[in-house]
Amino acid sequence: MLLSKFPRVRLTPLPTPLEKLERLSKELGVDIYVKRDDVMTLAFGGNKVRKLEFTLGDAIAKGCDTIVTTGALTSNHARLTAAACRKLGLKLVLVLRGRDRQFPRKVKGNLLLDYIFGADIRIADVDKSEIPRVLREVAEELKGEGYKPYILPTGGATPVGVLGYVNACMELIYQLNERNLEVDYLVHASGTGGTQAGLVLGFKAFNTPIKVIGVSEGTPVETLRRKVYDLANEAAKLLDLNVKIDDSDIVVEGRYMFGGFGVITKEVVDTIKYVARTEGLLLDPIYTAKAMYGLIDMIRNGEIDKGSKVVFLHTGGTPLIFHLDHEVREKGEIPSSV
Numbered sequence: 001m002l003l004s005k006f007p008r009v010r011l012t013p014l015p016t017p018l019e020k021l022e023r024l025s026k027e028l029g030v031d032i033y034v035k036r037d038d039v040m041t042l043a044f045g046g047n048k049v050r051k052l053e054f055t056l057g058d059a060i061a062k063g064c065d066t067i068v069t070t071g072a073l074t075s076n077h078a079r080l081t082a083a084a085c086r087k088l089g090l091k092l093v094l095v096l097r098g099r100d101r102q103f104p105r106k107v108k109g110n111l112l113l114d115y116i117f118g119a120d121i122r123i124a125d126v127d128k129s130e131i132p133r134v135l136r137e138v139a140e141e142l143k144g145e146g147y148k149p150y151i152l153p154t155g156g157a158t159p160v161g162v163l164g165y166v167n168a169c170m171e172l173i174y175q176l177n178e179r180n181l182e183v184d185y186l187v188h189a190s191g192t193g194g195t196q197a198g199l200v201l202g203f204k205a206f207n208t209p210i211k212v213i214g215v216s217e218g219t220p221v222e223t224l225r226r227k228v229y230d231l232a233n234e235a236a237k238l239l240d241l242n243v244k245i246d247d248s249d250i251v252v253e254g255r256y257m258f259g260g261f262g263v264i265t266k267e268v269v270d271t272i273k274y275v276a277r278t279e280g281l282l283l284d285p286i287y288t289a290k291a292m293y294g295l296i297d298m299i300r301n302g303e304i305d306k307g308s309k310v311v312f313l314h315t316g317g318t319p320l321i322f323h324l325d326h327e328v329r330e331k332g333e334i335p336s337s338v
């Protein structure tokens with residue numbers, strides 16, 4: 001009801017599954033459920049799909065025919081926007097940051113998929129701060145050619161995109177009620193803040209006392225808190241909700257960045273191996289493995305009490321294992337050939 005007046009495209013069947021991690025729960029003494037937003041039918045799925053349902057719905061409603069978006073060379077958002085645009089018959093320009101030194105320019109993983117989807121790929125050799133200018137220039141160029149471009153910022157982090165995770169809250173609350181489950185925490189990987197904004201707003205709007213902990217993948221804590229705050233309150237306005245998100249509603253955990261965005265340490269790969277070997281569940285090296293490391297650490301050091309119930313939101317990103325295969329092999333003591 002709340003969301004029905006907003007244009008939306010359907011990109012994957014929902015709800016995504018909610019599964020209990022039985023063996024991990026037993027080992028850690030906390031009931032851990034995983035919300036499988038990595039399980040979607042569109043191009044390996046992930047949290048960006050939920051935002052795209054609303055942002056691309058908005059683009060089409062506004063008569064736009066071309067999407068201009070951006071990200072790192074490894075971007076999950078770029079891969080999923082490329083797939084979604086193909087599915088909807090939209091033209092797409094991807095402006096990918098070529099200057100992130102932690103990512104080699106080899107075409108593989110998500111970048112390989114961007115090429116398979118036939119995106120118009122522009123490698124921007126500029127500082128991150130100059131990307132908005134490049135996006136505007138590309139949009140001007142497209143207008144000159146007769147297209148109607150729609151600029152989508154990195155991660156799809158706009159108030160409209162946030163609606164995707166307000167919707168996910170309703171979905172999750174329904175799943176928890178169905179199973180008579182009362183959950184204390186939701187832990188997830190946070191980056192541009194859109195996902196966390198939707199979760200914080202959704203749970204507050206529906207009076208659901210689940211504490212959301214966003215684990216930063218490398219964005220400085222204060223920057224991320226500010227983004228979540230702004231996005232959540234702008235989305236509340238968009239929705240005409242009489243809800244105000246306060247600073248105290250936003251928990252951003254900055255202890256598990258391991259050297260910053262895209263930096264992969266042995267602890268990160270050990271977490272991927274541990275969860276894969278305990279549960280058969282795959283995590284990605286940039287986002288979900290760091291968030292899971294944080295969850296396990298907070299349980300082990302008592303910040304999350306034994307006997308608590310936790311939802312771990314799996315935000316996707318699994319193709320990053322193949323993008324950063326070299327790093328995963330090296331830190332994971334896995335041979336490079338046999």
Ligand SMILES: *Cc1c(COP(=O)(O)O)cnc(C)c1O
Pocket residue numbers: 046047048076077155157189190191192193194195196284287288315316317318
């Ligand atoms: C983009 C991304 C995130 C971060 O989500 P934001 O909404 O940008 O905060 C987390 N996990 C994965 C796998 C992602 O691709």
